[in-house]
Amino acid sequence: MASEVLLWQALNQAMDAEMEADDSVFTFGEDVALYGGSYRVTENLYAKYGEWRVRDTPISEGGFTGLGVGAAMIGMRPVVEIMTVNFALLALDAIINMAAKIPFMSGGQFPMPLVVRMPGGVAKQLAAQHSQRLEHTLMNVPGLRIATPATPQDAWWQLRQAIQSNEPIILLEHELLYFSKGMLDTTLEPIPMHRAVVRRAGSDLTLISYSRTALLAHQAADRLAAEGIDTEVIDLRGLSPIDWDTCIASLGKTHRLLVVEEDCGFAGAGAEIAATLTERCFYDLDAPVRRHAGLDIPTPYNGTLEAASIPTVSSIMEAARQLALEGVDA
Amino acid sequence: MASEVLLWQALNQAMDAEMEADDSVFTFGEDVALYGGSYRVTENLYAKYGEWRVRDTPISEGGFTGLGVGAAMIGMRPVVEIMTVNFALLALDAIINMAAKIPFMSGGQFPMPLVVRMPGGVAKQLAAQHSQRLEHTLMNVPGLRIATPATPQDAWWQLRQAIQSNEPIILLEHELLYFSKGMLDTTLEPIPMHRAVVRRAGSDLTLISYSRTALLAHQAADRLAAEGIDTEVIDLRGLSPIDWDTCIASLGKTHRLLVVEEDCGFAGAGAEIAATLTERCFYDLDAPVRRHAGLDIPTPYNGTLEAASIPTVSSIMEAARQLALEGVDA
């Protein structure tokens, strides 16, 4: 039943399954229809469901994201694709001031089954305007939920869960993961949408991450094992809400935490993760929680500098090594 | 030489002084000219400097903030007033994708002497769409600087420093502070724009805050003194960059830190402050750094609930008391 697929294919199948199951589900964005989506996520859906359910839009991110909000208020299930997270800056009023607040401001009268999908992150030399991450901005908005699938299985589960939910949900997808492979079993019972997953058990130190850097952290941990550092890796799978219990349980075991994220370190998502876990596990920690994050610099176009501006497997290993040794007598 | 003024008057005088000194300074925004600005900051400037230097704009936040960026590139010194921070969501592309990135993306060719002023925060029952804070969003953007004046003296200094700087700077002003009084001495030598200030020295515990809650923290500290808790209060005066040294010096003395902020706690500005200071002062701390922040909820219109959603002097005192006792044997 399980088969190997690319992450975009898992998303594509999830879209198809939900559109098939519920005719109030529809999707739109730039080039999602005829073209099939920049990252192929909506491939073939136009031919199958027609233009009203799979709609190419003008370049009007603020307007069409707001369109999703209005449609959700009457019970439609819009799935907005913002071509990349970078353009979502133009749609933040719709997301923050409308989608996240209408259910609250109306005293709980309106549903908001809105899904906004946005590819993002540092890809391959797309330069500063096309390499952003908005985690921090969205996390700070009560009323929004955020999922960050890093594997095809999670992509399949989380997109379906998001579409089925009546709350507004942002899917932050990573541009470099669409063409990554993984097993997908569509018959498996899904785990809760925001449950964190321990990708690798370990006892010396915990790495907490999400999205693409969770995969890098996993690779780093596998290699660190060879050096005798037994590392636990947690993929948060989402950023709002955060599954603190899974994290706390891990720290109770390892007493050391490195938070890994691609986002700029200063006021990035990692700040919240580090702050809360330090607060809650303070007396359990053998060393301060460390953050290994992107540099606080707009992403340079030059490839070498771009690569040096975000965590890599080896930089994660180095940060982990230091943390594993911190405070330990030689 | 010093006189008592309202904070808006200090800003107004700062604008006037800079416009007088440099004819490349100009300001614009909704109702800044004929009307004199919603919070009177630009009062009388229209009559004095004329329409090209004090310009009423249409309701086009994205467009006119971007106008500021373009003008700054040719060496003008635009001061944009976004009527409130809530509307800045419509201008984030201009701020984040243009102002913060152009100097970098161009390899350092262009000046960006842009100042964007935005009143914000929870005022008096303005409801969820008009009670926001964007600290977290802006902090995460390398290339931007953020100042948060809480006193007339700082308002005067920081607005002038911002206008004189060639970097893009956001002034987050608090709506409830415009009509607060304070001494202004226009002849004093200014302190550096992002230097934090110890508003009250103390030895038992440190409160770090900024903007309006820094004043509340100060009041709380004065009252806590009566209870025998000697509290140090730091007003960060800005959020990017942050003057860590002043904070670290304080923690070296008190060993306990409460971060106070009005912003929603989850992924708010306080997360970065807590995370970095814990990381840097870990071995010096007698208790975990605590955050006392706004609730993670859109701001309710109802006045009682609104008040209950953000820190007050007494809630700060309560949080400080608990922290002062934490881990201390009874």
Place this chain on the structure above:
Amino acid sequence: MKRNILIAMLRDMLLARAFEERAAREYTRGNIAGFLHLYPGEEAVAVGVLHAAEPGDYVVSTYREHVHALVRGVPPERIMAELFGKRDGCSGGMGGSMHLFDRERRFMGGYAIVGETYPISIGIAYGIAMRELPEAVICFFGDGAVNQGTFHESLNMAALWKLPILFVCENNRYQIGTEIHRHSAVTEVYKRACGYRIPAECINGMDVMDVYKATQSALQRIREGTGPQFLEIETYRFRGHSMADPGSYRPKVEVQAFQDEDPVTVVLEETVPDYPSAEHLSTIGKDNIEHLSGHIHREGFLSADQVERMRQEIADTVEEAVQFALNSPEPNMDDALAALHSNRGQEVLI
């Protein structure tokens, strides 16, 4: 026009005026806080437009929306309770003056960020069109709101996909203190619609019957499937922009500025308001409501006595609304959290 429609419209206009004037008083008394944007002078717009609409149509409004909600049938006491921030308010006390909502009556909200009504409206209309339903969306906005980017984006999409929307511009010639010729390159707002091939006309908002008729035919064209329609309705607001605004920028500041002998005078001359004078304004007060009641009189539809009785009933209604609001309990934090998580249901998140 039919007698009962005219009478119903007169009643709503009188109710609107009385409700708003009372809200102003309650604001002064401290029972209402925040921003309070009132509607006196503009009644004919909400009343004419909404009486021509069907109950199945959706209404999307701004922060100056009390009267839209009232005319739509939201009970006055639920609105007043919302202004008071009470639990029985139509938004449970969470929204306040700028955020009235009533799902049952398809009153889709008051929005406080200028320009939000457009995308909300095209979203609802998209759902209607996708389902091939006969309903329409009525989207209100001011003259100042026409310069927001969402206007452009939404009108383009509405026209491109022939969505069933009636765009209604309440042109009161002012964006807070900025007069229309100082905020718009084209002051005939309806001409903006031509860039999207949306049929548009300009209507005298002092005559509720004109407004009613124009709306009726526009809605009919929409239901025939021709796509969006656009009405610019010229109107006036008698009060300042909100209760926080004395409105002094209108004649006083300007006049005073003209007297100055400095170089700015020239500039200001270009900004001479063609807004009516304060005196003129105070007489216009009659137009809107008196225009209609005059007509009703002449046609012999209602006697002076009957109108007086109507006024009295309305005064009672408004008084009852205030009492209801005063007596309604305050919401508590659990109510707030319930509103925030109202869409969670049985979902297990973690």
Place this chain on the structure above:
Amino acid sequence: MKRNILIAMLRDMLLARAFEERAAREYTRGNIAGFLHLYPGEEAVAVGVLHAAEPGDYVVSTYREHVHALVRGVPPERIMAELFGKRDGCSGGMGGSMHLFDRERRFMGGYAIVGETYPISIGIAYGIAMRELPEAVICFFGDGAVNQGTFHESLNMAALWKLPILFVCENNRYQIGTEIHRHSAVTEVYKRACGYRIPAECINGMDVMDVYKATQSALQRIREGTGPQFLEIETYRFRGHSMADPGSYRPKVEVQAFQDEDPVTVVLEETVPDYPSAEHLSTIGKDNIEHLSGHIHREGFLSADQVERMRQEIADTVEEAVQFALNSPEPNMDDALAALHSNRGQEVLI
């Protein structure tokens, strides 16, 4: 028209074509990465417009801006080095293909977020107007960019304040894979300008002389103080949207879809592209450049030999540009930090 202008334009068009084709090759070889949007087919727009401009005018462009930069006089080797991400690139290797900048030549940047060129342009123009300088701003954008909210906001402000801007729409009829009649309610782009009372006309972008003349008169009107002007220039792009785009959506996908017998067929029928066929397209290739060289021939301005020599010189220039780019060092992290903090000077922050 004058001989030397025509020859200069021919040279630039040939250089543009050769430069872009070479960039495509270097991309395939891995020397250039990221998004690479090329200009073949559209040369007459950049060349005609920018030859009519003065050196004091400012140019604001999009991500498809190599040729605008080239024609503006940014040295080819500095552009190629930027595409290679090298230190000698015109943006120091920090910007890449979509972010070429050259302050000295008033080349104010390539912007990768669609719709950013408008507000940047009105900002520069505001500064010019405030200073009462004779300069103008040339603002480039595509047909897809016309639907962005900033278009509306910026054109309104430009017209309201009579700012010296020439808006130039490069209408290649496609927004990546979405044809113009599927993204715009009004497909005659120049008509959009009427909503702001901005004079506008539509020009054949295959004829560089038409483009040149239209630009010249528009700029003259701007310098006379009449405010912004708008040119829609009809053009074609021969390649896909970017190097990552095979452009297959144009004929193939559509044709294939039509053959299906499902209900979508009806829908698709409404979206029949009036874009030229692939065959037609391949012949149009000549038009743009050959149109001009044909003219130059007929007028006897240049012999075939002379043109051949020109081509050869250009080939050498492009080759040298590539060698320069290859030999230029990579920037290091200190360079990046210096760029980030380039405006700090002696300022003490803390």
